Amino acid sequence: MKNAVVRVKNFSRAYGKSGINWATGLKRNSTLRDHIAVDRISFTIHRGECYGLLGTNGAGKTSTLEVLEGLARRTDGTVRMLDKDPIGDRKVLRPHMGVMLQHGGLPQELTVAETMRMWAETCSSPQPVEQVLDQVKLNHRVTHKVGSLSGGEQRRLDLACALVGNPSILFLDEPTTGLDPESRQNTWNLLLELKQRGVTMVLTTHYLEEAEHLCDRIAIMHQGRIEVEGTLSELVSTVPAEIRFDLNAPVTPLPELPGTSVLQDGTRFVIRTPELQRHCLQVLSWADSQGIQLLNFAAQPASLDNVFLNIAGKTASHAHM
Numbered sequence: 001m002k003n004a005v006v007r008v009k010n011f012s013r014a015y016g017k018s019g020i021n022w023a024t025g026l027k028r029n030s031t032l033r034d035h036i037a038v039d040r041i042s043f044t045i046h047r048g049e050c051y052g053l054l055g056t057n058g059a060g061k062t063s064t065l066e067v068l069e070g071l072a073r074r075t076d077g078t079v080r081m082l083d084k085d086p087i088g089d090r091k092v093l094r095p096h097m098g099v100m101l102q103h104g105g106l107p108q109e110l111t112v113a114e115t116m117r118m119w120a121e122t123c124s125s126p127q128p129v130e131q132v133l134d135q136v137k138l139n140h141r142v143t144h145k146v147g148s149l150s151g152g153e154q155r156r157l158d159l160a161c162a163l164v165g166n167p168s169i170l171f172l173d174e175p176t177t178g179l180d181p182e183s184r185q186n187t188w189n190l191l192l193e194l195k196q197r198g199v200t201m202v203l204t205t206h207y208l209e210e211a212e213h214l215c216d217r218i219a220i221m222h223q224g225r226i227e228v229e230g231t232l233s234e235l236v237s238t239v240p241a242e243i244r245f246d247l248n249a250p251v252t253p254l255p256e257l258p259g260t261s262v263l264q265d266g267t268r269f270v271i272r273t274p275e276l277q278r279h280c281l282q283v284l285s286w287a288d289s290q291g292i293q294l295l296n297f298a299a300q301p302a303s304l305d306n307v308f309l310n311i312a313g314k315t316a317s318h319a320h321m
């Protein structure tokens with residue numbers, strides 16, 4: 001049984017009026033509560049795991065991360081980090097945690113080196129600054145002011161600050177937003193290396209290929225709830241694959257394919273199937289035996305995109321009071 005690093009049970013977070021955090025001191029049934037950003041979610045993250053929190057804009061990912069990081073209070077439920085309370089035990093937890101916020105907000109007038117030294121001084125056992133800057137490929141920019149860095153370079157500096165304390169738990173809120181493809185790949189390689197060394201990661205991202213690449217398990221949030229959670233293959237197995245083709249002329253009947261649904265638009269067919277390989281073979285042998293030519297034939301496995309779009313397409317179903 002793997003060690004649980006993060007345990008979250010029935011956790012909710014609500015915001016009060018005027019954008020003030022509702023949780024600070026107000027009771028659960030206060031009339032001031034007007035928006036539930038996170039609505040009774042539960043999950044566990046194990047040591048060395050990369051856990052992806054995905055979701056639509058405003059789904060509640062950052063609101064969740066902030067509570068795990070000890071930067072905001074929960075409204076309800078249980079949130080434990082290494083069996084400790086993220087706010088009450090912040091002093092004990094802080095040395096274990098590296099945090100990369102969605103908007104870094106580093107002072108713009110300091111140089112990269114000054115920023116890193118300042119950050120390292122706040123850590124109990126920092127890594128050498130040069131080593132971390134090398135990892136994020138910023139060592140050629142040490143004398144430059146933060147304000148003069150490109151957006152992608154500033155993001156890499158945010159990551160360097162999160163890494164300098166040698167954390168065993170890393171919180172990454174959209175870590176590669178604004179990075180060019182090469183820098184994104186470098187960051188992925190670095191994060192995979194850290195994962196191999198046993199670092200636990202909680203990651204939010206809007207890049208589904210990033211989640212596919214890095215995450216051992218993925219939760220997709222929508223309107224404050226976790227709609228689905230599992231490994232990539234578990235999630236993808238919940239949506240059908242597709243077989244597409246055109247015919248020269250309408251043909252009836254198509255072969256019997258139990259468990260599928262068929263969409264027809266003129267001579268264009270889309271077959272949604274839970275068993276892509278078997279049904280592909282059946283369609284191809286049917287066409288062969290009938291002497292039918294299948295034009296533009298394509299077999300499209302289900303993807304994380306399909307899972308995400310299914311959830312994002314849902315109409316609002318939660319009453320937020």
Ligand SMILES: Nc1ncnc2c1ncn2[C@@H]1O[C@H](COP(=O)(O)OP(=O)(O)OP(=O)(O)O)[C@@H](O)[C@H]1O
Binds near residue numbers: 019055056059060064
């Ligand atoms: N300070 C605040 N005051 C009031 N409401 C807030 C505040 N911060 C966030 N919210 C609301 O809480 C909900 C969840 O926001 P959150 O930033 O957690 O979503 P997210 O999933 O991280 O979104 P994104 O992908 O757009 O970054 C949204 O409806 C947002 O408008």
